[in-house]
Each structure stands twice: as C-alpha cells, then as structure tokens.
Amino acid sequence: MTDAIQKVCVIGAGTMGAGIAAQVANAGIPVLLLDILPKEGSDRDAVAKGAVAKMLKTDPAPFMSKQAAKLVETGNIDDHLSRVAECDWVIEAIVERLDIKQSLYAKLEELKRPGTAVSSNTSTIPLEKLVEGRSEQFRSDFLITHFFNPPRYMRLIEIVRGPHTDSAVADRVEDFVDRKLGKRVVPTKDTPGFIANRIGTYWLAVAINAAMDQGLTIEEADQIGGRPMGIPKTGIFGLIDLVGVDLMPLLSQSLTQNLPEGDPYFDTVRDLPLIDRMIAEGRTGRKAGSGFYAFDKKTRTKRGIDLNTGEYRDPIKPERLPPRAEGDLHALTTASGKVGPFAWEVLGKVLSYSAMLVGKAADDIVAIDDAMKLGYNWKYGPFELIDRLGPGKLAERLEAEGRDVPAILKTAGDRPFYRVEGGTRQYLGLDGEYHDVVRADGVLMLADVKLGAEPIIKNASAALWDVGDGVACLEFTGKMNALDGEVMKLIGKAVPLVAEKFKALVVYNEGSNFSAGANLGLAMFALNIAAWSEIEKLVKGGQEAYKALKYAPFPVVSAPAGMALGGGCEILLHSDAIQAHAESYVGLVECGVGLVPGWGGCGEMVDRWKKMPKRPQGPMPAVAKVFEIVSTATVAKSAAEAQGYGFLRASDGITMNRDRLLADAKAKALSLVDGYSPPEPPEFTLPGPSGKAALMLAVETFHKQGKATDYDVVVSEALAEVLTGGDADITDTVTEEDMLALERKAFMERVHDPRTQARVEHMLETGKPLRN
Template sequence: MSEAVKKVCVIGAGVMGAGIAAQVANAGVPVLLLDIVPKDATDRDAVAKGAVAKMLKTEPAPFMSAAAARLVETGNIDDHLDRVAECDWIVEAIVERLDIKQALYARLEQLKRPGTAVSSNTSTIPLGHLVEGRSEQFRRDFLITHFFNPPRYMRLVEIVRGEHTDVAVAEKVEAFVDRFTGKRIVRAKDTPGFIANRIGTYWLAVAVNAALDQGLTVEEADQIGGRPMGVPKTGIFGLIDLVGIDLMPLLSKSLSATLPAGDPYFATVRDLPLVDRMIAEGYTGRKGKGGFYRLDKRPDGSRAKLAIDLASGDYRPEQKPAALPPAAEKDLAALVTVPGKVGDYAWTILGQVLSYAAMLVGEAADDVVAIDDAMKLGYNWKFGPFELIDRLGPGKLAERLRAEGRAVPAILETAGERSFYRVEGGVRQFLGRDGAYHNVPRAEGVLLLEDVKRRSAPVATSASAALWDVGDGVLCLEFTAKMNALDGEVAALIEQAVALVPGRFKALVIYNEGSNFSAGANLGLALFAVKAGAWGEVEKLVAAGQRAFKALKYAPFPVVSAPSGLALGGGCEVLLHSDAVQAHAESYVGLVECGVGLVPGWGGHGELLDRLAKLPTMPKGPMPAVMKAFELISTAQVSKSAAQAKEMGFLRASDGVTMNRDRLLADAKARALALVDGYQPPEPPVYRLPGESGRVGIAGAVADFHRKRVATDYDVVVAGRLAEVLTGGEADLVDVVSEEQLLALERAAFLESARDERTHARVESMLMTGKPLRN
C-alpha cells in the first residue's frame, strides 16, 4: 500500500518536523514543508526555508545527500495550505498545544482529499483529545505517528490508531513508515507518553533522584546504571546531557498533567534546584555550555573533562569510580546484591523501572515485545525491560517486591518462575497476558539472520566468519570477529564459499547483523605479526586477501554484499568486488588505510578506478579517475550514507538502497536471485594509467598541501606510495596495465608501508585511542 504515498506534507518546520521531512526526502519522495509566516518578514516562507538551510549545515546530517534536500519544497500555512490536496499523507509537527493543533485540523478538514492520512507527531496529547469536534471522515483518516529525535537516525516510530481510524489508511501510513522512512513500528495505546517516553522519563527521574538521595557522584551513577544494565555508554547523566537538561522539566510537566492519579510517576516529581540553576545559567547539556559533564579548555588548548558535584553544584575534574565486582558487570542478579551503594542504587533503578514497565502491559501496549522494542529503539537500550527481567529472574524480582511490601504487576504474577522469552523449535517466543507463549512477530517480508541461526546450524565456520543457508538456494557469509574485522580466517572461508556454492546453491550474499558491516582488516593481528618480524605471515595475509576477493569477483555465480554501518578498508573492498551491493541507507563506506600509514591491499585500487572511470560525470582520459581515486583514498574519505557512497563512486548507480535495516537481508537475497538467470562473471579489466607524468602531477599537489601544513611529513610518503600504484608504476601512457600487474604494485606498496615504523606508530595510536596519529 506504500505506493499510494507519493507526496507528503509536513506542517511544522521545527527540529522534529524538518527532520521528518528530510527523512521522507531521503527515501526519494517529494515533501512539502510548511510553517507560519514570520512577523515583518520580506520572505513569507522564511521559517521553512531556514529550516532546510540549517539542516544542510547540521551534523550529524539530517539529509543523506544534497539530492534529497532538493526534494523538499517550502511554503507557509497562510498561502500554501491548500496544497495539502496534492499530498497523500499530512504530518502535523507543530507546538504541543491542543488548541493550536485543533485549529489547524479544522482548516485541513476543508482542504484535504478524503482518504488522505493525517497524523500528529505529538508525544503527549491523547489521540481522542486531538480529534474532538472533527468530522467522521477526518477521524477515519487520523492517527498518531510519533517519531524520535533525530528522525533520520532513531529507528522507532510509535503509531497509535484511534477507535475510528480506518484500517486501510493506517496500513498505508505504516507501510510507508516501514519501507520508506526505514522505521520499526511499535503500536502503542492511546495513553499519556505512549510507551518509550513514559518509561524513559520515569527511568531517568528515578535514577537522578536516587543518585541525589544516596549520595552518588554522576560518574558512579553512570557506571552502575549504564553498561551493566545495557544502557548506552553515556550512562544516565550523560544521556540527559545528550538529549538536553531543559527537556526534563518539560517532560515532567507534560506527564504530570496527563497521567492518571495514582501513577507511580508522581512519586518521582520533586523540585530539583540544581537542575533549575543549570538551565538558568545555560548548562543545558551538549547543546549548551555543558551539563552534568562539560569540557573545560586548558591554557595550552587541550580540554579537560569536568563533572558536576551533585551536592554543591560546582564543577570538578572527572573522577573514575572504583571498578565494579567482575560478576556485577554482566550479571544483574549479582549487581543488585553487591553490598553498599552499588547494589542499593542498582536495585532502586531496576526494582522501580522494571515493575513500572510490567505494570504498563495491557495499558500502554498489548504485549511485552512492544515495550521492549520501544525502549531498545527509542532509548538505545541493549535489552528491553522484559529481557532485563529475564536476566534478573522474574520470580526473584516478584519475590523481592513482595518482601518490600510493594505491588507485584499482573504480568509478573502470570509469569511466575517462567521467563518472558524462550526459543521453541528454533523460534523465539514471548509470554502473553493469557499465560501462553506466542511467536515473536516479524513484519511481512522481513528475514533476519538471528532467526535463521536459531533454527539451523551453520554450513561452515571459521574463527572469524560463518556460512548460513538463508533459503531459496542462497548462501550467506557472515563476519563474526570483533568489529567484524577481516583476517586470514575470513579469506579462507570466502574461498570455501566460492567452492561450495556451485551445485548446492545459486548465489552468495555477504551480510551480518552487527553494528558495522566491517571496520576493515584486523590491525591488531597485523601489528603483532609485524612486531614479531613475521613478514612471511604478513605477505601471506595480503596475498590471501587478494586471492579471496578476486575469487568473489570471478565466481561463476552472483555475489551481493549487504552492508550496514561502517564498511571501511577491507570491508569497502568486499563491496568493490561484489556483482551488486544492496546497502542499508546508513552505510558509511571508504578506503581509510592511509590514515594508519597503509594503502589498500586487497584489490581496492583497481576496482575503485574501474568504477570511477565508468561514472557518467567523469571526464575521459587516464588522469581524472586516478586523481579522484587518489583524493578519496589519500584523505581517507568516508561516505555519510549509502546515497553519498554512490555520489563518491564507492557504490554503483545501479546498487540498491534499503531504508529499513530489518529488510536488508531479504532485499539482498532477492537481488542475488534476480541475477542468477544468465549470469556471467565479469571480464578482467585493463587499465590505461598515466605513469610518471601522473605521479609528478600528484606529487606537486601533495607538496602544496605539505607547505600549507595540511599534509604531514609521513602523509607525503604514504601519498607517494599510493600514487605509485594508482598511476601504474613504471607504465607509460601508451601501456596497458593488467589487473595482475596492479595487484603486484599494490602488494609491494602495502608491504613497504607495513615495514615502516611510522606506520607502526599510527596503527598503535588507532588501536589505543581510536584516533589517527598525525606524524
């Protein structure tokens, strides 16, 4: 049904409205963005235009490409509201005031086409209140679509249907939100705060109050209430700094005005003079002068991290708390029983927040899956509340609540000693309110490797990779090392896969469900070999990688790579050797080896040159593609989206982009199967490269950057090695350079770089600090 949404109107060009408009445009769908006419303005569309201009300068970027920004038309609600008749979905994202929203709806009711969906991005106002006084048709066309900020990057959308909402209208919007804006939908009930913000606001209030009451430092609170509970590395106070301290009183006021009497949230509401003072003085978090943490500039230009003293309100140097007991790091049951402040604080958070989440099953959501998904996707929790309860033990949680004289939520009574999740017959199931287990639902067309792995054994494995049968004759290669780093084990399994597919399978998909597709070669392993003087092993690794990647390229069957997150260095080279790429929209692609003093070693030079030369915008001749490749590789440029990776040349124009991460494997599998009939591997390329004259030109540009101190001394050396490969070594303009010759040049340049102690220093810095060394 998503085809029916061909144009969207977003009313309200604030942070949320503009961000929603940008994400719709990122999907290639035209958007009309409207806002008020500013007072005394010469340009009546200035508010909406200004929002687009601001987004083009914002980091992280709301737009995935400059082309997406051009799909946003701007206007104002006085002159252009009648244009909602052109649109198939109208998103209202204006100020959270019921009277202003209702006045807008009254106007929309007269202008929109029947069947055109209208949704509000409200996070606090019940749907029933919003549609009071509206016609029956308007009520049928209305629902709530609550996006999370920033709309491009947060994967959650809570959708609330009203009692009058037309199912077909809701399904049309849900299909578009899923497939085009790339969100996982959680259906919430029409209750205050819906799911994520209701639990999330309560969680933060409980955690802040307990830290103050129990005399913890912000660092201690973030340590205890952070990673052991699967909370993002920011921890409690770091997260509040990230979202904005000034939002705390606003959310508190909103929920206090709408929650039913007796809700446990009211027990958390109190005056917080420290927070009031911080807001008044501009310490609103990362968007302000600082927050619970702040960076203080030293006289030498470096920065020191400070933390606020919760008792005095004064800033002091950040203090690293004492390490938690090892068992408490991973075992929640151990964490809450640690004597003293660690166990007390952990139990205060978990006891109150998990029981509150359990209380909301049936009230805010139909089942535990919706609540878990809302918190994982909306607040980046690693585990949802009921997954945490399983780790703590449902029976133990209920027992401790009873012992303290506190109410035990009905769903905990239903569970008894049983877990909320189990795997039965290879299928993950959840415990329902009826006391029975039900299959965890998957949206139609979603294929997840985690589900495949529950019901089957791998076809083959190595220490760093695995092969899985994902059905319909498609084999999937999964990287499994830390950061999905690539090594000799991966290369060996690639060659095994190439031998396995013919006769047993039709195609190969390279995919995994880690946060990143691959951060590149295993630098730690390579550095260890170099330090040990095991040059033979380093040479074997480079040769094995080249052999394996070329085996992918020339395999007698289609190979489709499906990246998400980082695809750097060797990870990028995997994409470059694939017949097609089906990339998640949030794919960040680049050949970054020069940052650590190396050059690409697994065939990346030739494959990138080939792609760049075929770009319709690339001027003819040997030098333009070489210069562009040199620019991309020498400066370690990384795309900020799959769309930008196409513009840069890392992906082909014909490569696919999947907006919803959950649909990536299914899309890649379909792409691979579509290539099977009549498949022929590519012919080996030949290159006409500029030789010595090209190297002279590149050297001149690098020297200029060195004089301007943009390039360091060692940058000049690395650039020279890179230029040697890209220009064809001893080749002349009239010579043809074969793929094998280019691979030989690449191996030589890589090994020369690997022997250089300045490279070792760069690699060590990257492994220790995550930052490149400028030597």
C-alpha cells in the same frame, strides 16, 4: 501500497518537523514543508527556508545527500496551506498546545482530500482530545505518528490508531514509514507518553533521585547504570546531556499533567534545584557545551558536576565493579557497597513499572521491549532484562519489600518471558500462553535463521548460513566484524561449497557495523614482533579471497549497514552487486593509518571511475578522482553519498529499513542467477610516472598550506605510485595482477615505516587518526 503516498506535507519546521521532512526527502519523496510567517523580513517563507538551510549545515546531517534536500519545497501556512490537497499524507509537528493543533485541524478539514492521512507527531496529547469536534471523515483519516529525534537516525516510530481511524489509511501510513522511511512500527495505545518516553522519563527520574539520595557521583551512576544494564556508553547522566537537560522538566510536566492518579511516576517528581540552576545558567547538555559533564577542549578532559554543589570538578574514576556484576544482573543488584543498592533501586522500579504497562500502554511485551531498544538504544528491553535477572527473583524481592507485583509477573512465575520453541522465538502473553514473535511481512533476519539452524561452516571470525531458496549468507563474527586471516580462510572454503550446493551468496551480518576493516590489533601484534612474512601473507591471502568472490561461478551480493571501511569497503567493490542499508558509511581509509588499500581496492575503484557515465575520457581523470577520495580517507556518510564517490554503483540498491536488508539482498542475488557469468578481468591504461608527478603537485600544495603533514606526503606518494601504474608507460596495458602486485609492494613498504606503526597504535588506543 507505498505508491499511494507520492507526496507529503509537513506542517511545522522546528527540529522535529524539519527532520521528518528531510527523512521523507531521503526516501526520494517530494515534501512540502510549511511554517508560520516570520516576525520580520519580506520573505514570507523564511522560517521553513531557514530550517532547510540549517539542516544542510547540521552534523550529523539530517539529509542523506544534497539531492535529497532539493525534494523539500518550502512555504508558509497562511499562503500555502491549501496545497495539502496535493498531498497524500499531512504530518503536523507544531507546538504542543491542544488549542493551536485543533485550530489547524479545522482548517485542514476543509482543504485536504478525503482519504488523505493526517497525523500528529505529538508525544503528550491523547488522540481523542486532538480530534474533538472534527468530522467523521477527518477522524477516520487521523492517527498519531510519534517519531524520535533525530528522525533520520532513530529507527522507532510509535503509532496510535484511534477508535475511528480507517484501517486502510493507517495501514498505508505504516507501510510507508516501514519501507520508505526505514522505521520499525511499534503500535501503542492512546496513553500519556505512549511507551518509550513514559518508561524512559521514569527511568531517568528514578536514576537521578537514587544517585542524589545515595550519594553517588555521576561517574559511579553511569558506570553501574550503564553497560551492565545494556545502556548505551553515555550512561544515565551522559544520556541526559545528549538529549538536553532542559528537556527533562518539559517531559516531567507533560506526564504529570496527563498520567492517571496513583501512577508510580508521581513518586519520582520532586524539586531539583540543581537542574533548575543548570538550565538557568545555560548548562543544558552537549548542545551547550556543558551539562552534567563539561568537556575542556584545552586539557582534553571531561569534568563532572558535583551533585551537591553544582560545581564542576576533576573527573573521578569509579572503583571497578565486583566480579560477575558486569554480566550478571542478580550479582549487580545484590552487590555490597554503593553498587547493589543503586542497581536495585533503578532496576526494581523501572522493570516493575514496565511490567505494569503491559495491557495499558501496549498490548504485549514485544512492543515495550522494541520501543526501549529502538527509542533509547537499550541493548535489552525491560522484559529481556527481567529474564536476565529472573522473573521469579524479581517478583519475590518486590513482594518481600511490600511492593506491588504486576499481574504479568505473577502470570510468569518462574517462566521466562521469551523462549525458543521449534526454532521460533516466542513471548509470554497476558493470557499466560506463549505466542510467536511475528516479523512484518517481507522481513528476514539472520538472528531468526540461527534459532533453528546450525552454520554450514564456521570458524572464530566468520560463518556461512543457509538463508533459503538456494542462497547462502557469509557472516563476519569478530569484534566490529574486523577482517583477518580466519575470514579469508573461510571465504576460501565457502566459494567451492556455495558453487556446489547454492545458487548465490550474500555477504551480510546484523552487527552494528558491516566491517571496520582489517583487524588492526592483530596487525599491531605482528608489527611488534616483526612478523613481516605473516603480514604479507595476510595481504596476499586477502587479495586471493576477494578475487575468489569476484570470479566465483555464482552471483555475490554484499549488504552493508553501518561502517564498511578499508577491507570492509573492498569486499563491496569485489561484489557483483550491493544492496546497502541507507545508513552505510563506506570508505577506503587506509591512508589515515599510513597504509594504502591492499586487498584490491585501488584497481577496483579506478575501474569503476573509468566506467562512470559522463566522465572525461583518458587515463588521468579516473585516477585523479580516486586519488582524491582515497588519499583523504574520505568516508561516505550515507549509501546515497557512497554512490557519488563510486563505492556503490548507480545500479546498486538502497534499503531504508535495516530489518529488510537481508531479504532485499537475497532477492537481488536471486535476480542475477539466470544467465550469470563472472566478470572479465579489467585491464588498465594508466598515466605512469608523469601522472604520479601531476598528483604529487597537488599534494605539495596542500603540504605548503599546512593541510597535509610530512608523512601524509609520503603515504600519498605510495598511493599515487599504485594508481598511476608504477613504471608503466601510458601506452602499456596494466593488468589486474600488476595492480595487486603494486598494492602489496606499497603496503609492505609503509608497514615497515615507524610512522605508520605509530599511526596504527594511536588509532587502536584513541580511535582517532594521528597527524604525524
């Protein structure tokens, strides 16, 4: 179905429009980006061109690769609007003014092909108003596709179909944004603010008012209204800084103008002189350098604003939350002091408001929960929070305070909104019955597998699951999916078990990160007690475990998403194939903590670069390139970029939608089964001491320029020793075992150095590398 959309036009090159165009290009689809004529200058396409140029310099980057940017063609509305006839989908992302949008649609109606989808990225204007006066054909081709900013990274898209929208057109768009753009589609009704922004704006307004009314500091509000409620670590005021303080009045104005009379949102609307003053003074959040928080680069401290005076003051560390309040919402909302009243004011209002919107903004609770989790990064959706609080307790407290109890809360009674029945997750509907939570066609989630199964084997750091059709799944389960001896032990047990009972193995998990690498906390503990033999045992054990995967009698496919660093990258390098989520951030980062890759990454990278097409022949070019990448702890910022660095092969797959990663990896693994045989061990011809001397000349140049520290030189020399084959002559053959021995030797030498130990400790404490 997605093949039907082969070219897209985005009209409006502002932040959202340009970002949407970039994501279309990231999917490998040509896109035409149009905007108005510039106010001055001879280049009539300057506005759209400027947007692309700005995105190429933006961090985090809207483009996944420089190649993607080449798929964006720029133009202007006056000269090039007729080219919408070339496109299969036209996305309007211009100013939020009904008259200007309708004027554009009148032109599009005459120029586009019948059946070409037209959608608006509006978040405020009802669909029925947008298509007033348009033909029946235009209405049937029209829908709302509300992306979230930034379009590359936010997985939510809210889609509104009108009463006249052709289902085939809408299905085509939905399939495209799912499979190609990587979004989870949340169907929403044609109501103001749709789901996420309506609840999200209400939530932030309630929280701001409560903090001011109850005399909380912004640090206290962010503590109470943050982690205990499953809110991102930014907290409430930190989130407002992130999205922009100046956006708040605009969202408020939009909802005030469009919401029906009597909506609870109107109770939150009040004059906020502090926010007016902050906007007037340019203190609009992170993009301006200051908002509710201001980061002082000189003292490296984050100062908070005083909600009464509007002046910045030294940070105030809140008192610790009462026992149980961190993980028990009932304890949080009933706690004494400032904690309970603030928590209840926020949760009581926001959860009841969300419950009120079932049937109005969305058909079911799943859509509302998905919208808030994907659009605002909540860990739990509103109804999952209600289940944690207790539906009966929430309704009872609302009733005791004389507040309206939403119909769905009355329907629930003491029953949970979600339950697991027969291994399937179900949700409570407005009809009082439970219904299966249905995944999109072709989606396979490990979380769903776990509902009806037990792991084949497991320990404290890993587990092995049966994901069907003869495929097993190896899952890491530690904090940030860090790798330790327990992971290696489980791999050792899993390989013969999979060989006996399965066809293939997928290495995959549903954490935020595939793996942050070796468990540095355990490593630091071992360093502190000088347990050198245990550290060497872990290095040797990791090498053996990864070799067991590489030479297993079945195909192994790794499926990373998020960070795959250090040892997490090395497991990719030892796999037969990789099916990576587009947002995979891959790298061998050991040099940053004073180490060298110790689980086979050096040899695997040299072997890959030797086999790269169109690479100069000879022992030095591949070694030099790998040295450049690894010594600088380079991390690819997308799966596409990882292919350029050799972490992924050109033949490896990239999945845009995170929900589809396991299914795609499983399919790739099964495709390798017939006729599978393990790879032959590589043999290397390496440049030896002369090659090492050449590499170190470059390092010394960087050192003299101040770009490399004294210890960077030492670590780089250790890496160069491994990559060039140690004392081997250029005529000698270096085996895989020789490379692994060189890795172990270099790793252990660096571990003994106090400067490496200082780097590891600093990384654990700050999350940042130490430049010693």
